[in-house]
Amino acid sequence: MAVGSQGKQEVSFLKTCINGINTLSGIGILSVPYALSSGGWLSLIILILIAAAACFTGILIRRCMDKDPENIKSYIDIAAYAFGHKGRIIASLFTCLELYFVATCLLILEGDNLHKLFLQVLLLSFIICTITYLAMAILGYLIYGQNVQSQVTLNLPTEKVSAKVAIYTVLAGPIAKYALTVMPISTAIESRLPANYQDSKSISLIIRMALLLSTVVLAAVFPSFQSVASLSGAFLIVVVSFLLPCVCYLKMFQVYKNWGFELAGIVVITLMAVLVGILGTYSSIAQTVKNV
Template identity: 55%
Template sequence: MVIVVSGIGILSVPYALSSGGWLSLTILLLIAAAACFTGFLIRKCMDTDPAITSYNDIAAHAFGRKGRVIASLFTCLELYFVATGLLIMEGDNLHKIFPNFSLKLGSMALDGRHSFIVLAGLVILPSVCVNDLGVLSYVSAGGVISSLIIVICVFCDGAINGVGFHGKGRLLNLSGMPTTVSLYTFCYGAHAVFPPIYKSMRKKNQFPKVLLISFVICTITYMTMATLGYLIYGQNVQSQVTLNLPTEKVSSKVAIYTILAGPIAKYALTIMPIATTIESRLPANYQDSKSISILIRISLLAISVVSAAVLPSFQLVASLTGAILVVAVSFLFPCLCYLKIFKVYMNWGFELVSIVVIVLISVVVGVLGTYSSIAQTVKHA
């Protein structure tokens, strides 16, 4: 659960903080609280019917076939772009250390960034062939440790390498708030993976405790990284804070090398719901085929490698995914499904007020964040 919630968003939170100013940290806390709340709603929806095993099943239980189709579309797109972002992150950071590296595949020559995207895909390949979430949970421990190592290395750059903590920054920047909110929201886009994790648990009654502890750990990590990055680099912080690290320093190389550990398990967990959705559409005699399942996952990996090579930047993927897809999947849909299944709209109370507030804010964030992301892309095109 920790590796799913604490993902590549950790690299972008310093940039998000620099865009919105110090007071935007309160928004990060509110987003974390809302995301944890909607995680509880997902669990409650699943408990209403033992046949519910996925996020799409929840939507179908609430709104029928149309609900399943819409939820399937949004979750698959969200998880696909998150997986693509993992590969973009790998390519950008490894290219920073080895700027002169390149590959030749037959008559086709690849520059450094694209070469590392391909190599990252090859490193991740074995993990997508594993169907057992229990096995992936042990591999995930390396991803959790890598996140902590990155935080420590950024701290070392400020404390030991002579950079210092001089970036005072701004208290509030309203013009950059849409970007800030989109990137903060991107950090909590794991809800589509909650149902299979919940179903895989032997002690399902411990899910609320697992969810809460995971969100607390990840939010503390996000806030620590955001604060350190902004204090050290100020307004010069890049969309991935590791790109600010000096490559000649040992701590910088350690940070960038350890980035490779996260996607090994994170990628496989991320694309699993997409693969499951595709498998459910196959003829009955192919749905339980392990070879077909592995082929689907390898195909998804290959497609996302190509997409990562084509898309222009990590920031564009993260902000657009956060504004459109994560807002819908992690905040809007769980609230609407819960309202429909439990009919809490018939009785006003704290629960209903909380859900209505989350729905309204989700719509506003989605509209403003999408507009801001597209405007920035056009500006820098």
């Protein structure tokens, strides 16, 4: 680790890059071959545009945090700084819902088989993850074609040792990430409890058990990884990753008063997010109802 001027330890560039790549690389990488088989080769352009838009909003989040580093420590703090208590509630709600659906996706995946990011790290992480996703999409589609399933690991021949190793490796990821994914949700719920209940271990245990059981039930009722992942991506991730960062940035820096490339980029991303959110949510709900 590098040591700062005030004696504080800071994470090195390499470790920050690794953490950034780990954060950006999720279970969605298993479904990109299926997305390519459904949307055709032109969908690769959409994937690149989404990656570029997410990188742009990531930069906006970093700038928002730099505006008041003493008081803005998290994504929720940005919304609170921009819109007050209502902003904190809205951001917390959508963030927790997103994490909840991600946790459910982790359970379905099992059943079926950033704070200190600066510009160089952000760009490098997005570039590496975009290349990884593109490679997975292209290779998976070229190998299995129209027969590729919603998770490419389901196409692997289980009689081969190499395939078993790959599947076990995939299964290890959700097990390791599930607790980390659910933890912010339970923390947010506990923070809203009366003061005399916030430090209660029994209450904390009940909340965590309730979250675990509810995600298990949801995963059992909607066992389609494709449907749950598309629903969370189409609505919640669009709101959390694209709409809220743009809206908060506009409020905090008031860039809407001066037209320029920055404002144009925000407008384009916002319109794209709204369009993708509406069409994607409708499509995912229709697919989910069809699979029930």
